[in-house]
Amino acid sequence: MDLRFGPDQERLRVEARDWLEAHVPRAGNGGPLPSLDTAEGFDAHRVWERTMFEARWAVVSWPERYGGRDGGLFDWLVFEEEYYRAQAPTRVGQNGIFLLAPTLFEFGTEEQKDRYLPPMASGEEIWCQGWSEPDAGSDLAAIRSRADRRGGDWVLNGQKTWCSRGAFADWLFGLFRSDPAAERHRGLTYFLVPMDAPGVTVRPIAQLDGETGFAEVFFDDVVVPDAQVLGEAHRGWEVAMATAGSERGLSLRSPARYTEAAARLVALHRRCAERHPVRAARLADAVAKAVVDAEAYRYHTYMTATRVLAGGSVGAEASMNKVFWSETDLAIHRTALELLGPEAELLDDEGRPPAWLDGYLFALAGPIYAGTNEIQRNVVAERVLGLPRA
Template sequence: MDQSESPDGLITDDDFAQTVRTWLAENLTGDFARLEGKGGPGSEHEFFEERLAWDRHLAAAGWTCLGWPAEYGGRGATLAQQVTFHQEYAKSGAPARVSHVGEELLGPTLIAFGTEEQKRRFLPGIKTVTELWAQGYSEPGAGSDLANVATTARLEGGRWVINGQKVWTSLAHVAQWAFVLCRTEPGSKRHHGLSFLLVPLDQPGVTVRPIQQLTGTSEFNEVFFDDAVTDVDLVVGEPGDGWRVAMGLLTFERGVSTLGQQIGFARELQGIVDLARANGAASDPHIREKIARAWVGLRVMRAHAMRTLDAVDAGTSGPEASVAKLLWANWHRDLGQLAMDVQGAASLLAPTGPSSDIADPEHLELDEWQRLFLFTRADTIYGGSNEIQRNIISERVLGLPREARP
């Protein structure tokens, strides 16, 4: 296939891109057509069942798990093809996927660290989108600093018995399973004595409680484990080796799908530019400067993403992913502020109507720019906070002294 580089610096695979483009154009029709642009960050509640049907439609046509080896149900796609797919998918306006955690995070982790039995049991359900997954990492006292995990699991009667609490668990209310980082060696500290367990959520010992956020929606949750159980063989890697597995998963989290994310960012930026032209804000030199900075920042982000993916492909990846998280999180947060600046005083007004009673935030209707502003306040926190990413860069790249830890 003919691989080349597009004017914006992204890898393209021309034949493959045309195949993806044609399939999306032919299938984003009928009932699926109304899903365009739906379900992104802060809007995961939109058309959930319809987007689940769309994901299963993708699976039936062989468009899920592209990078997985063929022996595990994937297409064995090259890195260039994976990047191309995510780019074309984003450009088409196709809806946000509901199976990201299983397909992009757990699947590659099982392929890398799981037993053959675990792969046979779980990979088919991920590929066909018949089993959805949630990520049980963060806790009230262990957000970005996962080494402080306090949730425990003990072996009893041939099963793991789990007690503790996870928080900010995205889509746990619709998932059937979660991978849960637990402390399995009593008295262990920091990254020692942790295990990576696969836990069914539909059982008496699990309580999922939605958390309402600024946007009025509740796509993430608290999850409580009170003597919840899972089978003894559902530990990925060896017991006590959970830190290595968990860090391996985070490498997959910041993989090729980030290129599609950036195309979504570009669409948001263009929408703000169009708004500025329409309402006259583009005549303000300060607004023009902020738009120009956003445009440059997006190009820097893309260039760094390509460098990071090259390192991953060569097996030499390091702290580049932490730099990438800092770049996109701060850029996107600032884009939300730019949207408010362009709107001016109008950005402070909630849309009027019967479902926009500010006293009832669960039913408060926000426009797309208000939702963008409110949701992006969290971008610098979830997925690894700015503080943690800067510590990683300072210690592992710059060689500065480690921060004091208890």
């Protein structure tokens, strides 16, 4: 075992740190950006994606021809560590970059990769995910939105829901039932759909945090050509599961997000100790546990990345990661609220919404999105531990 990064990664780290230091929007320098779940904030975040793309930081692990740096998994992890350390903006393009792109690399044709990857990397085209439906959440294979053959094209009808960024996204990647007669996992096809296509209607949904970050999307005779099918027709389930592996496992939630939050929690704990020593003493264990868990997740990710680079796959073990990061995130934010006491509910010193409270509310979504933690535990039990299906 060796925990040292190579010289290339250390160089990349320094370069990224310097660039982020100079460019991350901060107070007095155009930042912090307004919430990306508003029209204004969405645009501001899109501009930030463009800034990163022009400096070739948007997609370090992609091939150069699509705007990347040909980096490996560890280059990406190093960049992520620096990105969160710099407290840089949330990636408005993350659904495309982290969830769709790995699938495009695996299943896309050359034409599709050339067409979709560069504007995805530059923020020119932001993607949302169209998987869940009102009657198909955890039971994803129960989806009923249809894709019918008409002439040489496909015609989409139905409804998708919980589409994060759906209110402002330019494209949607989604699953539709293309063969109603086939067994339910088989007759599905994976489509790439422009949100401005005739017949697409978007209705934003208010979330419990007051934002309208996700949306429901209605399809009413939306015509899509074969060129916008990802992978083979009727094989969409396999294509989708490849994306789910990246989402839960490695690429959606890099450990840096949690080690950075843990560092902020320790700083908060120190401030709390000065003003409220009794409260701080009572919560010292919880703070340390959050730090230890966040670091353990980082090391577990290094382990997984080593396995992937040696030719292994993330597979069902991704479910284990998902349970761990989502619950660690909640614990970090819950502890912060306790440290803050009543202050947690007030605007901060600079008149901004209370960040820890916001973070806490968002963390509540963690055990739900990307497959609920209940489903993840089933996956771990059945596919990793070999326990029998119900």
